[in-house]
Amino acid sequence: xxxxxxxxxxxxxxxxxxxxxxxxxxxxxxxxxxxxxxxxxxxxxxxxxxxxxxxxxxxxxxxxxxxxxxxxxxxxxxxxxxxxxxxxxxxxxxxxxxxxxxxxxxxxxxxxxxxxxxxxxxxxxxxxxxxxxxxxxxxxxxxxxxxxxxxxxxxxxxxxxxxxxxxxxxxxxxxxxxxxxxxxxxxxxxxxxxxxxxxxxxxxxxxxxxxxxxxxxxxxxxxxxxxxxxxxxxxxxxxxxxxxxxxxxxxxxxxxxxxxxxxxxxxxxxxxxxxxxxxxxxxxxxxxxxxxxxxxxxxxxxxxxxxxxxxxxxxxxxxxxxxxxxxxxxxxxxxxxxxxxxxxxxxxxxxxxxxxxxxxxxxxxxxxxxxxxx
Amino acid sequence: xxxxxxxxxxxxxxxxxxxxxxxxxxxxxxxxxxxxxxxxxxxxxxxxxxxxxxxxxxxxxxxxxxxxxxxxxxxxxxxxxxxxxxxxxxxxxxxxxxxxxxxxxxxxxxxxxxxxxxxxxxxxxxxxxxxxxxxxxxxxxxxxxxxxxxxxxxxxxxxxxxxxxxxxxxxxxxxxxxxxxxxxxxxxxxxxxxxxxxxxxxxxxxxxxxxxxxxxxxxxxxxxxxxxxxxxxxxxxxxxxxxxxxxxxxxxxxxxx
Numbered sequence: 131x132x133x134x135x136x137x138x139x140x141x142x143x144x145x146x147x148x149x150x151x152x153x154x155x156x157x158x159x160x161x162x163x164x165x166x167x168x169x170x171x172x173x174x175x176x177x178x179x180x181x182x183x184x185x186x187x188x189x190x191x192x193x194x195x196x197x198x199x200x201x202x203x204x205x206x207x208x209x210x211x212x213x214x215x216x217x218x219x220x221x222x223x224x225x226x227x228x229x230x231x232x233x234x235x236x237x238x239x240x241x242x243x244x245x246x247x248x249x250x251x252x253x254x255x256x257x258x259x260x261x262x263x264x265x266x267x268x269x270x271x272x273x274x275x276x277x278x279x280x281x282x283x284x285x286x287x288x289x290x291x292x293x294x295x296x297x298x299x300x301x302x303x304x305x306x307x308x309x310x311x312x313x314x315x316x317x318x319x320x321x322x323x324x325x326x327x328x329x330x331x332x333x334x335x336x337x338x339x340x341x342x343x344x345x346x347x348x349x350x351x352x353x354x355x356x357x358x359x360x361x362x363x364x365x366x367x368x369x370x371x372x373x374x375x376x377x378x379x380x381x382x383x384x385x386x387x388x389x390x391x392x393x394x395x396x397x398x399x400x401x402x403x404x405x406x407x408x409x410x411x412x413x414x415x416x417x418x419x420x421x422x423x424x425x426x427x428x429x430x431x432x433x434x435x436x437x438x439x440x441x442x443x444x445x446x447x448x449x450x451x452x453x454x455x456x457x458x459x460x461x462x463x464x465x466x467x468x469x470x471x472x473x474x475x476x477x478x479x480x481x482x483x484x485x486x487x488x489x490x491x492x493x494x495x496x497x498x499x500x501x502x503x504x
Numbered sequence: 505x506x507x508x509x510x511x512x513x514x515x516x517x518x519x520x521x522x523x524x525x526x527x528x529x530x531x532x533x534x535x536x537x538x539x540x541x542x543x544x545x546x547x548x549x550x551x552x553x554x555x556x557x558x559x560x561x562x563x564x565x566x567x568x569x570x571x572x573x574x575x576x577x578x579x580x581x582x583x584x585x586x587x588x589x590x591x592x593x594x595x596x597x598x599x600x601x602x603x604x605x606x607x608x609x610x611x612x613x614x615x616x617x618x619x620x621x622x623x624x625x626x627x628x629x630x631x632x633x634x635x636x637x638x639x640x641x642x643x644x645x646x647x648x649x650x651x652x653x654x655x656x657x658x659x660x661x662x663x664x665x666x667x668x669x670x671x672x673x674x675x676x677x678x679x680x681x682x683x684x685x686x687x688x689x690x691x692x693x694x695x696x697x698x699x700x701x702x703x704x705x706x707x708x709x710x711x712x713x714x715x716x717x718x719x720x721x722x723x724x725x726x727x728x729x730x731x732x733x734x735x736x737x738x739x740x741x742x743x744x745x746x747x748x749x750x751x752x753x754x755x756x757x758x759x760x761x
Binding site for chain 1: 592
């Protein structure tokens with residue numbers, strides 16, 4: 131097969147390569163051939179006969195082979211999904227919507243959502259502090275980011291969990307005067323500890339994302355806002371932040387996906403999130419370990435996919451003003467395809483119709499030019 | 505509505521580099537002044553100093569008899585000094601001074617109408633009133649039908665006209681224009697200069713930094729030639745542009761034209 135291709139290529143290139151050196155200048159020679167096209171010795175009789183036919187694009191057999199190999203490997207794996215009893219699909223079906231799993235899922239969602247909101251708001255505050263011209267504020271913000279980016283999340287969580295033994299009571303009051311104190315364990319429930327721990331470390335990352343976004347906004351925008359005399363807060367909320375969001379959103383959504391998965395660490399502070407429930411159930415039903423892991427995988431996949439869909443639309447919204455025309459959403463494209471009528475997909479009949487229309491336009495164009503020339 | 509502008513003993517340095525080196529200038533109310541000068545002569549910095557976008561190291565700017573960005577205070581040692589105002593007051597002063605940037609600096613996420621209405625809304629004008637006035641201003645610069653368009657979808661000339669409308673929205677007594685046509689394709693310069701010429705006739709005090717010498721001769725009452733942060737020569741355009749006295753002015757004009 132390879133050999134044929136090689137010979138073919140030789141057949142194509144050799145005459146060309148051999149002659150082009152000597153005959154190239156003839157291409158522009160003025161004497162015309164009988165059929166009106168300029169005489170050119172590089173184009174022989176066969177070449178002239180082929181002029182009317184469409185050019186055949188290069189084929190890519192290796193692409194087809196590679197795709198086939200990958201598909202065969204993949205199908206082999208897919209086959210095992212059905213043949214290997216150990217996957218335990220009936221058990222997956224049994225567990226997927228079981229109350230225990232759904233309770234864990236709920237906790238994962240609540241902890242992630244709360245931490246995401248808190249870390250976004252907190253990230254803006256820390257970023258503003260970091261960008262402030264006040265050296266104490268910006269130094270503190272830097273120190274905060276330094277601390278919580280350096281310490282592993284699980285350490286933060288376990289630390290908070292044991293806060294009760296470090297400070298048995300939390301109190302506030304006049305220094306050396308009367309104090310108001312409550313036991314630490316009463317104030318901080320397990321969920322609060324989990325959310326605080328997740329947020330503390332997420333705020334550090336979110337603040338850097340927000341700071342990068344604010345720095346990416348053109349300096350002229352700050353100046354224009356100042357020149358208009360907009361109050362400080364309005365400069366940020368109305369002018370700077372909306373533009374910064376364009377670069378903040380993709381990075382922050384990435385953080386949220388990470389957060390979603392990091393919430394599985396809550397298991398270590400005795401919170402039963404999705405992963406925690408799966409862990410517990412696996413020790414109770416050791417035969418269902420694999421199906422339970424599959425259930426957890428499916429749910430995490432579903433949650434991440436949902437986040438991605440939201441991200442797509444939020445990014446479209448933040449892109450307004452930065453691109454001239456937004457591309458249609460998949461739904462809009464689908465609707466347009468449906469409106470065009472069944473069986474006429476772009477690339478099929480439509481494209482042919484378009485080509486025909488273009489051809490007509492060209493012909494019409496040439497004829498008018500000819501008319502004008504005459 | 506217009507106001508006088510006074511610049512007194514202005515000095516500004518960026519590190520070792522002295523950009524404005526002792527400028528005194530007094531511009532009557534309703535006048536149109538063009539500042540000419542080679543690049544790096546400090547003309548943009550001087551213009552930005554007028555609305556305190558660039559705080560001076562020494563000296564003071566007055567607009568309509570009010571010191572901008574600073575006020576004089578006598579310290580405990582009995583020595584009077586100019587002290588910077590709180591930011592809130594500076595922002596309020598800026599809202600009475602229009603500024604047009606070389607690169608327009610329109611807010612890309614807002615429509616043309618929202619851009620123009622933003623300043624008035626921020627300063628407390630009811631949104632409906634501000635939007636109606638913004639529409640009138642857009643019509644005045646010939647863009648009455650483009651209110652719902654975002655800046656990226658406008659040509660450079662249209663963007664700069666929106667920026668001029670935005671600068672006028674707060675009914676400023678003074679409008680400063682920093683090379684308003686330098687970022688435009690040549691065929692778009694005319695429409696912007698037309699809008700500025702109309703503005704010059706309306707009686708607002710204008711200060712324009714530009715390289716358009718022909719336009720300066722047509723519109724300006726007063727031309728200032730700046731070099732190395734100092735005023736080399738100033739006078740009516742007929743005198744300064746057609747019959748420059750100083751060799752550096754002559755040299756500059758011969759290269760620009």
